[in-house]
Amino acid sequence: MAEVINIRAMAAGVLAPLLRQHGSLSTHLPDALAHCPPQDRALMQQLCYGTMREMFRLQSLAAKLLKKPFKAQDMDLQALLLIGLWQLRSSRIPAHAAxxxxxxxxHVLNKPWAKKLFNAILRRYQREHSALESQLGNDPCFTWNHPQWFIDKISHNWPEHWREILAANDQQAPLTLRANARQLTREQALANLRAESINATPCQYSKAGLTLEEPMDVSAIPGFTQGQLSVQDEAAQLAAELLAASPGERVLDACAAPGGKLCHLLEECSGLQEVIAVELEPARAQRILDNLQRLGLELECRILTADASSQDWWDGNAFDRILVDAPCSGTGVIRRHPDIKWLRKGDEIAALAQVQLNILTNLWQMLKPGGRLVYATCSIFSQENERIIERFLQQHSDARHQPIEAEWGELRPYGRQLFPQPGGHDGFYYAVLNKVTDNSTA
Structure with missing residues (x-):
């Protein structure tokens, strides 16, 4: 007799380590999905992502419903309670089934003593949900579904936009694709999708981008396995145009994983003299290679597993173009990684900013006079973005900021900032720096 698998218990096993600040969805969920029956994988993802997306509201509700918090060894029960509340509050799963x-x-978690407790709590929420949520109306973490430090920081950074940013963070991001210019035009890609009854629309700013009306398994998208299309958010697709590489130039993509911007660059510009991708983590470097191989571009790039803040790997030959896709808080892509707002802590931002400045300073030495560097993050905090550029320019007389003239994002004193858009692009930041040939010239 086949074993009956309880998907809620499996989901609780994924989320419990996150409640203890161990790992992330991307580290724990894949293994669980591998052991999940194929017909239940979509539900598993829905439970995990949905619960993490509503985490701060659910935690507030759980605290209201529990007489005393669960012990540390019972974080699986805490996770299970949050999953139960999410189903009743936000999912389309029938209440009786949830x-x-x-x-x-x-029982599956070997804690049958909690059965009556869970039955009572969840039924109470069913009966009293309106009153319970009304009582939490003055709690900013419940209202905005973000940690207090995040609310404080984002409202300080963006006093005119913070409400829209927080609301956008709680929405599901669309599935956006990039047409491979070496194989077909975006119009041809759209026609191919329409022929298979897949609705998609052109992106507003990226010339290669298209967004699906409904998300789907990428392996089922016509042309994906053949390398005609890649998954990439519209904001990330803007990097290749800003880098503006030309045939014969030497290009560096630092902190390059998973390789989307690198692949886009190679698709758009053939005949480059040399392209080097640097990535610190071996597993992430392998992801770059996997993406290059799917597109048939692996021979056009050299991947180095190395630290972008050091020069151990550099051969001394300068680059014409450098893309610095700096490690950051990821606060612009919370829609895609909802666990970020739970796992990220406010006191980490200053340390990240120092890493970003160190990488930028190190790589600047590798840029030719007359060359261009593009600094990018998927953060919406100015501390990681325009303030890094401001600090860098104060320290380097041979650096010139080049304002980005574009219709996308918000023009800042340095660079442009994109905010996450419902149904559109993620939050992102770009700045362009040119290295002058003579320090006395502007």
Missing amino acids: LHETVEAT
Whole structure:
């Protein structure tokens, strides 16, 4: 007799380490999905991502419903309770099914003593949800579904935009693709999708981008396995145009994983003299290679597993173009990685900013006079973005900021800032720096 798998218990096993600040969805969920029956994988993802997306509201509700918090060894029960509340509050799962399966999961977790407790709590929420949520109306973490430090920082950085940013963070991001210019035009890609009854629209700013009306398994998208299309957010697709590389030039993509911007660059510009991609983590470097191979571009790039803040790997030959896709807080892509707002802590931002400045300073030495460097992050905090550029320019007399003339994002004193858009692009930041040939010239 086949073993009956309780998906709620499996999901609780994924989320419990995150509640302890261990790992992330990207580290824990893939293994769980591999052990999940194929017909239940979509539900598993829905439970995990949905619960993490609503984490701060759910935690507030759980605290209201529990007489005392669970002990540290019972974080799987805390995760299961949050999953149960999410199903009743936000999902289309029938309430009776959500309640029954969640209560039964206490047995699977070998904690049958919690069955009555879960049954009582979840049924109470069913009866009193309006009153309970009304009582939490003055709690900013419940209202905005973000940690207090995040609310404070984003409202300080963007007093005119912070409400829209927080609301956008809680929405699901669309599936956006990039047409491979070496194989077909975006118009041809759209026609191919329409022929398979897949609705898509051209992106507003990226010339290669198109967004699907409904997300789907990428392996089922016509042309994907053949390398005609790649998954990439519209904001990330803007990097290649800003870099403006030309045939015969030597290009560096630093902190390059997973390789989307690198692949786009190679698709748009053939005949480059040399392209080098640097990535610190071996597993992430392998992802770059995998993406290059799917597109048939692996022979046009050299991947180095190395630290972009050091020069151990550099051969001393300067680059014409450098893309610095700096490690950052990821606060512009919370829609795609909702665990970021739970796992990221406010006191980490200053340390990240120092890493970003160190990388930028190190790589600047590798840029030819007359060359161009593009600095990019998927952050919406000015501390990681325009303030890094401001600090860098104060320290380097041979650096000149080049304002970006574009219709996208918000023009800042240095660079342009994009905010996450419902149904559109992620949050992102770009700045362009030119290295002057003579320090006395502007």
